[in-house]
Amino acid sequence: PVPGEAGNSVISAHRDTFFRHIYELQDGDEIQVRRDGHTYTFRVTGKKIVMPNDVSVLKKTSDTRLTLITCYPIYYIGPAPKRLVVFSKLIGNSKTGQERAQASPGARRQS
Template sequence: MTRLLLLLLTSSATLLVFGLWIPLKAVLAQEMLEVAWAESQARQTESRPWPWADTWPVARLAIPELNDSMIVLADTHGESLAFGPGRLAGDDDGNGAVIIAGHRDTHFRGLNVLETGNEIRLQGRNGRWRSYRVENTRVVDSRSELIDTQRLPGGTLLLVTCYPFNSVDAGGPLRYVVRARAAGITAPREQIDTVTRI
């Protein structure tokens, strides 16, 4: 009976650790990324958060509606997205269109509460903040709808995550897309068209 109880407790603890590992890693990584971001801004150069990192901070994303601020990483391969959202497109000055992707169950878990008019802010390495306003949100099937980054007007910010938010199945084809425009910039409302898979 004691062995069975010990086995149950050990199994439960193991499952709990595995269940909390990704969210815990995301929180701890953001602390290390804060330091790397401060160093990147001070030195105006790429600063890796740990010696073996294959990514580095490129921006800070603030979403006042969610009372949240996070470091954005270069690139969006699977390993880096575990630590923070990644920039798919855009430059350090924020002049063109910017696309940022993140996991629905960690950094981008609150995107579904954003509404038209909500503010999103993006800070570049130079320390300047650029303010955006949410234009719309929508669900996209990544098997049939793509983003042509060449057709997105300057001043566009897209935040992309998997959908649905509460799904237990990871990696499905649906994406939740928040589209925002830089404050003071107006452009025609064109469709998201073909070329780059989201």
């Protein structure tokens, strides 16, 4: 599923580009994902180092989760031997920007 839908949404990225700060995430930190005019807020629930062939982190869930995966160690030169996995659960969903203004009856002008 995509972030915000029920299930385990998984996003992976390179440790030296988009996920260069992923190792700084701690339990309780919030992650926001913007999609289709909504902001989905997830709370970090844990981290784990796994082998690349450990697919247990991809398991289906009934609740709404976001799992982030990158190579580990972060500053390893060459193909990294392990993976850093960050787990989080959905805690909020709100409309963003222009979509919020258009959805609000008070935001419309009468001519």
